[in-house]
Structure formats: structure tokens, C-alpha cells
Amino acid sequence: MRLKLLGSGNAAGMPLYGCACEVCIEASANRRLQRTPCSAQLEIDGRTYLLDAGQMNLTQQFPAGSLDGILLTHFHVDHVQGLFHLRWGVGEEIPVYCPEDGEGCADLYKHPGILRFHAQQAYVPFVLEGGQVTPLSLNHSKPTLGYLIAWQNAQIAYLTDTKGLPPKTAELLGRQKLDLMVIDCSLMPGCDHPGHNNLDDALVLHKAIRPRRSVLTHIGHDLDIWLKANPQALPDNLSVGHDEQLVYPIV
Ligand SMILES: [Zn+2]
Ligand SMILES: [Zn+2]
Ligand SMILES: [Zn+2]
Secondary structure (H helix, E strand, O other): OEEEEEEOEOOOOEOOOOOOOHHHHHHHHOHHHOEOEOEEEEEEOOEEEEEOOOOOOHHHHOOOOOOOEEEOOOOOHHHHOOHHHHOOOOOOOEEEEEEOOOOOOOOOOOOOOOEEEEEEOOOOOEEEOOEEEEEEEOOOOOOOEEEEEEEOOEEEEEEOOOOOOOHHHHHHHHOOOOOEEEEEOOEOOOOOEOOEOEHHHHHHHHHHHOOOOEEEEOEOHHHHHHHHHOOOOOOOOEEEOOOOOEEEOOO
């Protein structure tokens, strides 16, 4: 099993359009500092799945036949906008595992094209290529699922978008031996939002759930600025994610 972050940014991304701050200027000049919509690529048993579909160029990144399915966390635009082009492709259907959400996003349900949406219940595991995926309820402004993915002896959790965790999700995760937790951390410390973690929230979850490693994702512009000014703020086994970063296994 391999997990690579494709995008590590919030909906606005990095550089922030129109911003002339030091961090944005650096990111404009250095692709490695840019943050595109939060998403990841999961390789499991030689097959390729996406966690979220906010990348705008999915059809170029994943030529026909190279994508076996998509696990959607929720239907906010920054997590599904890549589907609006992908759906009009021809050929094999692409399964999309998603939360039960009557609205979806725009006309995705009405005109799914080659996408086949499969709504999942929280805490009801399903099999994915010989691995097991358990959807987990998250705290967000739309129905949202995180995913606990187990394959052979490895366990990773992908948890965005969320503010804290519902008690049942936190309890379930606390009972696992997680190799990796990828967790929403959109905001700098002290900056509160009802649907997203700030760094204090993410640190509390990291301590409570005790994964071997945590990686922060869905990073917002202000958090990048804050981290540049406070480079020692993170414990050893917690790091800020970057686009194109292989987060599991560690090489
Ligand atoms: Zn800026
Ligand atoms: Zn969202
Ligand atoms: Zn989001």
C-alpha cells in the first residue's frame, strides 16, 4: 500500500491569488511550495484509487484505464471539481465511494457520465482490493467521511475536512495501531472555524489517537505564514504535508 498526497491545500490554495506576501512570492517561484486542492493517490494491491477529486487536471494525470476508483470525503467543490470534466469520458465506469448526501454537488448526480456513485454508511467497512476500508463520520458543514484503510499489517487514516472528531470516530481510531494519520489542519493556532481544525486542534488529536506519524493537510495560507515564523512548533512525528509527497510508506 502506498499513499501520496496530490494536493495539500485548502480551497484557496497557495500561492493565494493576488497576494504579495513573502510566502506567496516564494511559492510562485517554487512548484514544491505550491498547494493544490487537498487530495491523495492510494495504491493498494497494484490498483490506483483517489482520495477526493479536487485536482482540476485528473484526465491528464490519470489516462483512461489507470484509475480504478475514487473515495470521496464529501461534496464540497474543492473536493469534487475534477469530476466535472472526468465524468464526460467514455469507456469503463469509475466507481465513486461517497457519503450519503442528498444534494451532492451541482448536477453530478443528474449527469454522472461514467461515474457510479456508491453511498457508504459510517462505520460499515467494505472491501477494497483485498484491503478493508472503514468510513468514519467527521465534523463538517456537509455529510463527510474520513477513511480508515487497512491492508495486511498497515493502517492509515485519512481525515479531512473536519473540526475535531465525533466521539465514535475518535474512539474507533484510538483502538487502532495507526501507522499514519493524515488530518485536516487548515488554520493557524487560535483561529477558530466550525468545520476545520486549527493547529491546536490537530495537535490534540495527534496526542489522543497516537498514530506513529501524523501529516497535516488542507493547509491554509495563514498557517503557512505562521509555520514559517514558528518552525519549531511541531513534534518530531508530526509534519506538514506537501503536494506530491509520498506519505506512506516512508522511504
Ligand atoms: Zn500570501
Ligand atoms: Zn469541505
Ligand atoms: Zn475542503
